[in-house]
Amino acid sequence: MDVAAVRLRSSFHGEVHVIIGPMFAGKTTALLRRIQSERDNGRSVVMVKSSKDSRYGLDCVVTHDGKKMPCFAVPNLSTFRAQIGHEAYNKFDVIGIDEGQFFEDLYDFCCEAADIDKKTIIIAGLDGDYMRRSFGSVLDVIPLADTVTKLTARCELCGRRAFFTFRKTAETQTELIGGADVYMPVCRQHYVNGQPVTDSARSASECTMN
Structure with missing residues (x-):
């Protein structure tokens, strides 16, 4: 990594952005659009999803209309860094998390990744289940968030x-x-x-x- 890239990375502070809404609201589409925009701006990005969601395979995040992006599938976020390796983790500026409701450790991961590691975290997930009750830890992350988008x-x-x-x-x-x-x-x-x-x-x- 060259000196300019190091200086650019050190100038960023951690951020948390949350995209919520019901199913079929375009949350994953919005997430992929944000991640692509960060990539176009020269930042290093990575996508993560839960290994529970195997509807379209485990190697891609896929929208309902077929748009997709390669990803890492993990059972919980605490294993993500170990799975990709500390050196690879340190190189990423932006982490996209799809279907955030499936990660019980979402709050703790966001605290560490944004506050300590200075990562930009962009989360897409359901805010409520089919009974209109809080689903997973997505709503717990809102107090940490820089922005919240309800679709x-x-x-x-x-x-x-x-x-x-x-x-x-x-x-x-x-x-x-x-x-x-x-x-x-x-x-x-x-x-x-x-x-x-x-x-x-x-x-x-x-x-x-x-």
Whole structure:
């Protein structure tokens, strides 16, 4: 690493940026856009996601519309540095974290990476589960954040702004990884009217199959 690069890196202070919202709100798309912008500005970037999410494989972060970027998949963030090696970790300026709700150690990692290691951390994750309760540690990180961006989706039933994620199936565990086959974004009205939403989803599914 040349002297100019060292000076450039030392001029940055740590930052934490959080992108939240329901499923299908474009959180991962926004994350990849931010990471690419940092890369275009000459900063060294890396993407991380949970090894729990294997929907599109473990070597890439992938948006619902197919955009993707290589990543490291780890069971928890505390193992990330050891997995890539301390020398490689020290070279990265920006760390993107997708599906942040799956990392129980998200708060501690952000404290150390931003406050001590002077990394820029950009997190995308769900702020609430299908019951509209806090999901994982994403909301715990907000007091650490320089910026918080709340995205919305489009209600699958009426087209209005959707703030919530509705689960179409009968499973009740908090962590149930899935896509449009399991979840849909809905507005407040259609979230509250849960049974009609479920009926509509089933009808749409039956029509597709027929």
